[in-house]
Amino acid sequence: VTDDGELENRLDALIEEYQLYLRGLGPEPDLSDLPRSLQETTKEGFKIVRALSDREPTSPPLEQDPVAIRLGLVGSGSSPRMLPGAGHRDSAGGEVLEASLDEVAFRFQGRISVDRTPSWSPDSPEGLRAVAQCTVLAEAVAVFAGDADAPELPGGLTRFFRLRPEISAACVSSSEAELAVVFAPADATPSLDPALGWLDPHRPRSPEPLALALGRFFEQRLPRWDRVSAADVFTTMDDFDTVAAVALNAEIATALRARPRLQFRKEGQRVLDEIDSARMASLVVTVQTGEMDSDELVEKLAAMAGAAAS
């Protein structure tokens, strides 16, 4: 092997060594044994390798990019969110958080009530600041400002859920409302595995903007009222109250035939047993005659369910 051959082999190897260095697998290559002119060209080659390295895989199209989706940048009909220009930064994090809660409330068209002075504030876990309570039907979510990644958080939330059984979930958000996670009690409680012993609670999901995290939580829990095809027949049907009462009684009877073992299910069955089917049927008729719209019906039913459960 000639000297030139050895030098070429050395230069080939240097590229590999530099890539290993970039990947954290070795020290930065030493060029001091190379002639000065070669040192310069090799350094230029390194810069090119560095600029090109780790470019694959490239980002998917915006509509399919998981990060863009998580950031809420993708969505049909959503208008572009403009960035504030120079000198217009929103320095007060609290305001951003409040604005995000308003956004959630607006999205659900008033079905969510937001209490900015929640009664459980004094019981807030250490390191978290009580912000609000968001309530819809039987769901009450405590919203806190704090670090959703803090290692002591699950322990603090377990205690909080024990003190406040009426709270069904806790949402912990950064003060800028950009990193928020919703914790259900199961996400903050250790579980017992017969083989492995006590297991740490699993993390519910990666942090995402408050409006998305809370919005998704409520979307999953709110009942969906699907449009019924060919429902027009009901608007002209005679003795509709009788038909409604028969259908209602049949459904209630089916539910009552079950033999629940869990206490809260037994309680639910008791409530169902006490429902006044004639009153329910009259409600359906008021919708048929157009005296009540579907939103009002939902409100009435929610009120009846709430009264029965209390």
Next chain:
Amino acid sequence: MDELEPDPEELLPRWQAGRLDEASLYAEVADPMRQAARWGIRYITSSDPDTQDVEDVVYVAFCELRRKDPAGISSVIGLAKAIARKRGQDQGRKIVRRREQVYESIENLVETGATEFSDELVRAAAEDEELYLTAKDCLDRLPEEHRDLVAHTIMGPETLSDWALRKGKTHQAASKQKRKAIEAIRRCIKAKRSDETTGREVAS
């Protein structure tokens, strides 16, 4: 005018004037941020980063970027890369600590890296990105096999040995080809820059 795809050089003036939306900003910085995030994670973990970790880093870094006041920024792409690299290193530390199962014993899981980024760091990252764009142009002029080699073993995660095996070559032959490809790109960049300088001189 606003409906047009933003030119990277136009990003900063548009942002400063309050005429830039988040999706347009993200579209321009997503790739450079992903690259910087991979670097940052690798730098600490010495292993191929997991896609989910890279996405987490890009998400956090973009949130940090959009909070910045554009008045104090010298290069949007440079800053985006600098942030993503730092947050990648943070994520790398988190991964290592989880790997070592010291999660419970550390009160602050990760000491977050710098939140302010020096102009020098931002400029270096911006120059790096500029070099990448020129190098990418030059890459298109290389023979097919050289292009494939660079795309897989430098831009992608394939090792040189795997590439050589796939192409039925010896490792040494592949290694030589790789250096020649980089040398060709280097010369092409030099020629392009020299053309630009001459063009500017003629224009003035």
